Amino acid sequence: MIINLLRFSFKPGVTEEEKAEVLAAMRRTASVESTVFATVGQDLGDPDDGFTHAYLTAIPDLDALERYMHDPVHLEGDEYILPRLAKLSPVRLSDDPDPELLHKISAIHASKVERYPAWGRGVDALFGAAGTEPTPAVTTRRRDNKQPETRSWKS
DSSP, X not given: OEEEEEEEEEOTTOOHHHHHHHHHHHHHHHTXXXXXXXXXXXXXXXXXXXXXXXXXXXXXXXXXXXXXXXXXXXXXXXXXXXXXXEEEEEEEEESOOOTXXXXXXXXXXXXXXXXXXXXXXXXXXHHHHTTOOSSOOEEEEOTTSSSEEEEOTTO
């Protein structure tokens, strides 16, 4: 299971009606066939972090993640959602013990960025506003144990 939690806040000036539509679009995205469960609602973290809401989705495996990333409902929702958000911050986890899982997820993300570069720039900007990356860099030790190698979805 791949769990994706996104904490977010709205841009100043986004109306209550627009906020409601963003949350509705997120709920539509959360209900696509590739998800197992999901929720959208208020963020209960530290208000000083600047996040007001959160989106959580559970996706069973990498094949489902690929479908989720390119699902027309997800793509259409992001067109409405992303321009209204001020920042995003991810928390990701999985019960899959595959040590390459993060790299596989990063490859799926990179493929979407390549196919939809404007989407990638929008996501980059939102994660950057929160001081994070959409898919974090991972530092691994080379087999010869000399220098660490940092790999990122951007690589």
